[in-house]
Amino acid sequence: MSASPDFTDASAGLLRPDRPFNAFEDTVERLLQTIRLGILAPGEALPPERELAARLGVSRDTVREAIKSLAEAGYLVSRRGRYGGTFLAEVLPAPRGDGVRHSRAEIDDVLGLREILETGAVRAAATRSLSIGERQALRRRLADVRGAAPEDYRRLDSRLHLAIAEAAGLPSLVPLIAHNRMRLNELLDCIPLLVRNIAHSDEQHAAIVAAILAGDADTAAQTMTAHLWGTAALLHGFLD
Template identity: 35%
Template sequence: MFRPVRSRRSFEEAVAQIAEAVRAGDLPVGGRLPPERQLAAELEISRPTLREAVRVLREAGVLGAGPGFVQVASERIPEGVLEQRSAMRLEEVAKVLEARRLLEPRVAQLAGLYASDEDLEQLAQILERQRQAGGNRERVRALDTRFHLAIAAATQNQVVVELTRSLLRQVEIARDMALRTPVEPELVVELHQRTLEAIRGGDQAGIEAAMDHHLAHLERIWERESGRPRLRHPPDFLISRAGPHP
């Protein structure tokens, strides 16, 4: 019924595949979607990206929720509504990308001030596991999340951790796109290595530059793969003054 997502626009294809299964009668009204873990594995996308696709279909009235499961609520596929709601969700991602620029460089700089030896060791261990993950996209994605949360934890401020977790959850669609580009896992490791070295050295300018490169990379992928521009170009005060990106 479902096939692995090959397009880097994984969120939109997941919406389309589920809608097509309903339209074709493979998922009849009252029928249940496969469990989240199983369906994400069949589509070869992350579970957060699948949740976003399901959310769009629920808002459009195609899917409904039962006690602990998701079921088909209507066989009518409102194409215009689906496209509109998908577009709205993608626009939300663009807003989250902007919000990351407000928060994450400052979080990393705070970590550069307060990270303990244990925090730095934790970051190094995550980085090594990323190197070993190779082309395993799901593991690379999970470790990428863990790396950013470990930076937040190194600030010794739980509110910062929760804010970072919320941002990462909301930007999952863009991260899923990024991890489908051919060289992305290796580049993620390189960007994380730069960030860790700067945090370890307490190099505030270096931390800002490393985070700027990291965020700009994801933004460029987002624009290219989604076919959508960012909401607006980042103002100068949100861009590192350490020089142009390599």
């Protein structure tokens, strides 16, 4: 199975190599963009995994995980056999969040403020001499989110990020991050939870907390930035 000329031409600017730190999330975003922009017609086949992987600059495993996640979310259909492959669903899922639509400007505002606040918070936390209680709180919140059931994941994820804000030692920062997180969760409630994204987030959470506890501010900030970009990629993919 090969891509149609129309798909190849129209998707050239979208299916391009992405940031290596968030390969899965970026792959989902690019595939969703081709869907939401109408480059793929309902029932039309995607290019083979090998071709998508080469064009995106990611592994076939990453493409396979992205396709599996979008199939579970109802956007794609995989079929076996001689005429099998991966196809755009005939009817796409309805938006979540009680039909509320969020503008690109609103999404960018939430995500831009989040990057400023949370990268600053994690850098501040890593430069402080944390108390035993603060260290225990970070480890406890990390353990909570890593063992979270899907229905509890976003609540416990929020608690971990707020614990990092508290570890920064700036009391006025915490309510700012809490308010931004409330706005973020309104956006996250409009998109599905993807198992592979949760696993990737857990890895990044562990690396962020480890860097804070080690006093490595640069690594903590860089990992937090990559983590935030992954969330941003999914939100733009599903909501733009």
